[in-house]
Amino acid sequence: MTRHIFLDDPALSVSRGKPLSAEPGMGALTLGGFLEEVVARYGEREALVQSRIAGSIERWTYTDLHARSRAVAKSLIALGLGKGERVAILMTNRAEFLSSVFGTLLAGGVAAPIGTFSTQDELAYLLSLSGCSHLLFEPAVLKKNFLSTLWRIDPTIENQTPECFQSDHLPFLQSIAMLGQPSQGAVRGWDDFLDLGRAVSDTRLAARAASVTPADPAVLFFSSGSTARPKAILSAHQGVATQMWRMGRQQGLDDGVRSWTANGFFWSGNFAMIVGGTLAMGGTLILQSTFDPVEALELMQTHRVSFPFAWPHQWEQLGQASNWNDVDLSSLKYVDQSCRLASHPTVRTHWLEPRHCYGNTETFTLSAAYPAMTSRDAAGDSHGVPLPGNVIKIVDPVSGQTLPLGEAGEIALKGPTLMLGYLGTPLWQTVDENGYFRTGDSGHLDAEGRLHWHGRLNDIxxxxxxxxxxxxxxxxxxxxxxxxxxxxxxxxxxxxxxxxxxxxxxxxxxxxxxxxxxxxxxxxxxxxxxxxxxxxxxxxxxxxxxxxxxxxxxxxxxxxxxxxxxxx
Missing domain, CATH: 3.30.300.30 (ANL, C-terminal domain)
Structure with a gap:
């Protein structure tokens, strides 16, 4: 087996990945730069496909995605968004989610996606915790009416105007805009929101985008951790962009891959692996806002999906869908042989998913992994080796001392994709004196430097x-x-x-x-x-x-x- 890691001391549990400089395929290390670069490469290719009301289909090229993102950026600039200010984005997987995220980043802001599973209490808490200055949202998702939810969080929203909006309940919030409906109270409709940016010049937007550095904060994702409330995890452009560029290669995706998932892009793994992995390879995102197995199979057939991404319970629901025996899924290529879809009579697959991997939201997904097509014989029962730039060690959960090689303890790590920190928590409380993040997970390293994850010390x-x-x-x-x-x-x-x-x-x-x-x-x-x-x-x-x-x-x-x- 080719060694891709280095043990600092054969007697101690410390494993080091290749230098980050040795990793191929890296592009711009800001997310605005990522978008600019994939647009320059793939301009008129199809970037996304989305089903609209009454069965209509909307398709955006990479050039369209760039233009729509720039329009959002200009509107946020017109509203006074400052560098590093946060924009909450409460949407399902849809075209406007992507233009809102990239628009925020081009304008120099921090994108803060919020899960559409959120209840009223959770939404109020996340908006307060994040201190977002702007909110872009989808007013209705399944049975949830987020417009009504906002009015319940702060009843004055319904009776104010956008120009004079102030909220005592959400004191940092300066503006709200929603999709698909006209302006109501302090909430702007999407068309009115986009109209604001028409007076902002291309030169001003370009200056904003050029001011962003890889070290600047880029995104704020939320994750349930060892505390009773979700944690707000702030990540820099470099960390997120690094993962966006590498995920297509990690999953073995080809040029022009066509990807489907209904799992929310407001989770870091889906954002990095699907959005990043697809766009970096010049592929197409087939968007489904909420998971419906019958519709999902139809989308896979109609739009010739090659890479479906779902969780185990969703695979089972797809296999039990009423149209299972009627659809042609022969376009599917990146389907693991153990997946329920591999049993469909039209599917032929030899792909092995990158199942030997380990990651956290705090590292914007994977920190240790083997790539797709790695066999159990090659990887053993491990969860991979440190990705380039990462160092993993196993420490005593109480003392923090590095343990002898092979002993089980707490997984600690550091590297270029590690978060900037948790909002409201000093950095020294989340990393040790050498800059390692203590994950709260149990595991050990073997003689090959491979990580073996045992479970969670904090019972998540x-x-x-x-x-x-x-x-x-x-x-x-x-x-x-x-x-x-x-x-x-x-x-x-x-x-x-x-x-x-x-x-x-x-x-x-x-x-x-x-x-x-x-x-x-x-x-x-x-x-x-x-x-x-x-x-x-x-x-x-x-x-x-x-x-x-x-x-x-x-x-x-x-x-x-x-x-x-x-x-x-």
């Missing part, structure tokens, strides 16, 4: 590809009058990876009504965070530590036994 639940903080759910549960103790755990599930299960102890004299508990949580939490099961225990059944904390590993085993016994 990964369900259907999304990270869920148990503490956030427990905070909501404990606010319910009948619940005295709550500990949420992840229980293994065949297609979702894990499902969220709440284990509770009730106040004396109360009875558990699981349906009403779940209904109460739906008003406060995104749908994927609502527990699939709520299990009631006696306090004596729940193992406690010496500091009166629930032993989550023991409780997880108890929950699995309870569910197996009930046939759930």
């Amino acid at each position: 639940i990964k369900t259907g590809g999304a990270n869920v903080s148990p503490l956030e759910i427990d905070e909501a549960l404990r606010a319910l009058p009948e619940i005295r103790i709550s500990q949420t755990v992840g229980v293994p599930h065949d297609s979702l990876g894990e499902v969220v299960v709440a284990c509770v102890v009730l106040h004396e004299g109360n009875l558990l009504d699981e349906a009403s508990v779940r209904a109460s949580l739906r008003a406060k939490l995104a749908s994927y965070k609502v527990p699939r099961h709520v299990l009631c225990f006696e306090e004596s059944e729940i193992g406690m530590t010496g500091t009166s904390k629930v032993k989550s590993a023991d409780l997880r085993r108890l929950a699995i036994m309870r569910l197996e016994g009930s046939g759930a």
